[in-house]
Amino acid sequence: MIKVKIHVTLRESVLDPQGTAVKSSLHALNYHEVQDVRIGKYLEVTLEPTDRPIDEVVKEMCERLLANTVIENYEYEVEEAVTK
């Protein structure tokens, strides 16, 4: 079994209203040292090895479903998990 950790984040140039809201809430709680908050998604996908290279499969899944590449970037790390 292979575990893949995927980060999907908004591109730098794209506004992040959710992050702005969290920043305001942190300021309201007196964390005035907070300058910026950006929020993204974190996915852990567990999959069985196939004939295709894992990098190819993961990139394709990200491009087709997990990330909207017009406004989002993705990064991933592959971890070979212990066989169950």
Place this chain on the structure above:
Amino acid sequence: MIKVKIHVTLRESVLDPQGTAVKSSLHALNYHEVQDVRIGKYLEVTLEPTDRPIDEVVKEMCERLLANTVIENYEYEVEEAVTK
């Protein structure tokens, strides 16, 4: 400026309907090798150094606002960013 990367994930025992939905969508796209998907949040918080230790500040922010510790775990990494 300090950059903190925070992962907020659902505890193992908590159902993840969003992850289940993504898994179904991946199966529908013929990625039958996918066994499990868990979805969490990823936050990048930029803050100015204060008198208090950064670990204390970050933990407190997570406990008070960013994570619901009843159902979620959090992990963080601190990165000293380049001074602007």
